[in-house]
Amino acid sequence: MFAQRPPFRLLATGAVISLFVLSFLFFTNQSRDSASRYILKTHRLAQSECPTFIPPQNGSDTWEFRVERDGQNHGLSDEQCRSAFPKLFIEIDKSANLRRGSHVSYDALNSRKVEDGMVRAIIDRGQLYIVDFGAMPVTASRARATLNSLQRALSAFPDHRLLPSIEFIFTTEDFAPDPTGQGPIWSYSKRDGDDSVWIMPDFGYWAWPEVQIGPYHEVRRRIAAIDQGEVAPDGSFLPGIAFEDKKKQLVWRGSLATNPAVRSKLLKSAVGKSWASVRVIDWDDENDIRFNLLPIEDHCRYMFLAHTEGRSFSGRGKYLLNCRSVFISHPLVWKEAHHAALVSSGPEANYIEVDQEFKDLSRKIDYLIDNPQVAERIADNAVRTFRDRYLTPAAESCYWRHLIRQYASVSDFEPVLFSAGRDGKQKARGVPFETWLLMH
DSSP: OOOOOOHHHHHHHHHHHHHHHHHHHEEEEEEEEHTTTTTEEEEEGGGGGSOOOOOOOOTTTOOOHHHHHHTTTTTTHHHHHHHHOTTTTTHHHHHHHSSSSSOOOOOHHTTOOOOOTTEEEEHHHHHEEEEOOOOOTTTTHHHHHHHHHHHHHHHHHHGGSSOOOOEEEEOOSSSSSSOOOOOEEEEEBBBBTTEEEEEEEOGGGTGGGGGGOOOHHHHHHHHHHHHOOEOOEEEEEEEEOOOHHHHHEEEEEETTTTTTTHHHHHHHTTTOOOOOOEOOOOOOOOOHHHHHHHGGGGGGGGEEEEEOOOOSOOHHHHHTSSSSSSEEEOOOOOOOOOOGGGOSTTOOSSSOOTTTTOHHHHHHHHHHOHHHHHHHHHHHIIIIIIIIIIHHHHHHHHHHHHHHHHHHHHSEEEEEEEEEEETTTTEEESHHHHHHHOOO
16 A cells, blocks of 8 residues: 555645755855854944044154155054144045944945946954955056055054954056945045045055156155255265246146046146146157157156146146145145145145136246245245155055045954855955065
8 A cells, every 4th residue: 555645734834844944054155154254233333432642732752744754654543644644544534424424334335336347345353364365457457556555654654453344446557446325345536425435545656667657765865855855876976956936937747648628638738838838748659759758857857847647636736746846736636645735825835826728827827936945945846744743654555544534434343364164164264465465
C-alpha cells in the first residue's frame, strides 16, 4: 500500500513557512554583512561641543603664526590652526551646518556609486585606507597627489590616532557629478547650492606635472625669489624685482576651450591694448606650447595677473595669489578653500574684481597704472594674506584635518575597517594607502 499523502493545504502551509524562514535567513545575512561595515554612533559631537580656542591676549605664552618658522609646518595643533587661519574653514563649516538636521549616513554615502575619477576611502585612527576607486584615464595623477597631501596632513599631526574615523568619497574631476541629488562627495570646488559637496584642497598643493608645475613648496620658493631675491649656488645674492619695476601689463596664458564664454571676453577686452599680454595656448600643439607657455613663476614679473575660471575652478589661481602682483578676476562662481580670505575693496583689498564681461577692465587697469601706490598696496595685501598665511603648506594640512573633524561631526556612523564575510572570516575593506600607492 502507498503511504497516505498529506492534505494539500498542509503542503502549502509548509512551503510558505519554509520560504519565510529562508527569506529571513537571507535578508538577515545581507543585513549583517552590510551592518558589519559600519557602527551607528550613539553620541555625535554637537557643534557646541567642538573644542574652541581663544588665543591668549597677553603674556609670554602668546603664539602667533610666522611664515618663516611655521609656513611649512604640517603638524600645527588645532589651536594654532584656528588662531592662524580664522577665515580658512568657512566653507567646511557651512557644509557641516547644512547636515546638522540631516546627517551623513552609511546609506547616503553608499547611494553614490564610485564612478570614473572617484576614490572611496576610510580614515581609521589616523591611518588612510583605499576602499574603491574608478577608472582614471586622465586624472590618475590628481588622485595620487590628493591622497599624498591627505596622508601628509595625517602623518604630520602628532595626535593623528585621536582623529575621528570616517568613510568618504572624493572626485578628481573638475567638479562633482550630481552635486545635489546623491550622497556626500568631496571635490576641489563647489557652487552655491551644491549642498552635497564638501570642498577639499586641490591636487596642485602636491604637484601639477601636466602643465609643467612642480611641487607646491618648490613653486612657492621660485615665486618668492622673483620678489625677494635668493642666494645663488655660488653664494652670491640675486636680487628680486621691485614692484615698480615689474612689467606694467596684464598677463594671461591659457586655453579658450575650457570656458569660452568667459575667456573670450577677456581676449576681446585686451585686443590692441598696450597693457595686455594675453595669449591663447593650444595644449595639443607642441610648437604653440613652446612659444606661448610662461612658467608660473614668470607670471610674477608682471604687475597685473588675469584670472579666469575654466570648466569649474582654475588651478592657477592659488599660484598667482602667491605673487606680489595685482590679481584681477571676474566674479567667481566656483568656490575654493581659500576664497573666504579674498577682499576686493577697502584698505584691506587683496585683489581687483572686474565685471563678468570685462567691460571695466581697461578703466581699472588705467587707474592702477596711474596710481601705483594703490596697486602696490593691493599686491602687498595679497602677499600678507595668501603667500604668507592662507596658501601656506601649513594652512593646507590644517584644512584637511578640520574637514575630517567636521565631516565626522555630522556623520551618524563610524566605518568598520574589517568586516565579517558570510563564511565568518574577517576581511579588510580597504588597502593601506602606502600599499595602494605602490600598486597603482
